[in-house]
Amino acid sequence: MNLDLTPLEIALLDDAGSVNDLSIAYGTVQPLKNPSDRNSLSDLTEAALLKLFDQRLVMFFRASRHEGYGAAPSEMTALSREEIVGTLEADRDPEFIPDEDNLVFFVATDAGREFFGQLTSDSVLRPSGRIDRPWEH
Amino acid sequence: MIVFSGGTFHALPRVTMKRSCQSRSGAGTTRKAGGWMYQQTENTGERWFNEKLGLQLRISISHSGQIRLYSQYLGESGPAAERGRAYLTRTWSSFKS
Numbered sequence: 001m002n003l004d005l006t007p008l009e010i011a012l013l014d015d016a017g018s019v020n021d022l023s024i025a026y027g028t029v030q031p032l033k034n035p036s037d038r039n040s041l042s043d044l045t046e047a048a049l050l051k052l053f054d055q056r057l058v059m060f061f062r063a064s065r066h067e068g069y070g071a072a073p074s075e076m077t078a079l080s081r082e083e084i085v086g087t088l089e090a091d092r093d094p095e096f097i098p099d100e101d102n103l104v105f106f107v108a109t110d111a112g113r114e115f116f117g118q119l120t121s122d123s124v125l126r127p128s129g130r131i132d133r134p135w136e137h
Numbered sequence: 138m139i140v141f142s143g144g145t146f147h148a149l150p151r152v153t154m155k156r157s158c159q160s161r162s163g164a165g166t167t168r169k170a171g172g173w174m175y176q177q178t179e180n181t182g183e184r185w186f187n188e189k190l191g192l193q194l195r196i197s198i199s200h201s202g203q204i205r206l207y208s209q210y211l212g213e214s215g216p217a218a219e220r221g222r223a224y225l226t227r228t229w230s231s232f233k234s
Contacts, residue, residue, distance in 0.1 A: 017200030027219030041216050069184055091215035098214040116200040124201050128224045
């Protein structure tokens with residue numbers, strides 16, 4: 001499989017090795033790209049996640065916070081592209097409060113795992129530490 | 138602010154992990170007063186939360202095999218939610234070998 005992924009997209013695919021909620025994706029993008037405002041963070045995250053989705057490397061599903069992290073992806077109903085976009089767009093509103101019983105999670109597909117297995121370890125970026133968002137200070 | 142601090146690892150006879158996470162109250166927030174949260178686990182994919190502190194800690198394994206600890210405030214999600222992460226240098230499989 002020969003896909004043209006950016007380092008940011010590869011980092012998000014690395015995140016998708018386990019089930020994660022969307023906040024983890026934002027937390028990966030922030031230190032790698034240092035967006036200057038919240039909208040930029042949303043733009044970058046949305047574009048990268050949708051590219052992974054369009055390449056069928058990750059899937060998204062809804063579940064409660066209690067159930068989502070431990071869910072078996074094969075047993076979950078995959079969200080459509082429209083549903084994913086709708087969720088990411090809703091996240092842009094600072095006043096939006098996600099339903100803890102209906103959060104969106106993402107995880108790699110079999111194709112995503114296969115693709116990641118072909119990568120060399122030095123191609124994977126690993127942001128770490130506290131996530132600093134200057135517009136919140 | 139969430140701060141990761143410390144952490145101990147024991148390879149034998151079981152994998153044990155301890156990390157702490159501190160929450161501090163901030164102006165205009167509903168976050169709880171400061172304190173430390175300690176957890177240990179023998180399994181990946183676990184998460185723990187502390188209602189008193191309003192914090193969630195979660196352990197996750199990436200594709201590359203890294204052990205990752207994530208912290209966030211309970212009740213927050215989206216762009217503002219995830220506040221701290223630590224990527225451990227040892228992989229989960231290295232504890233088992």
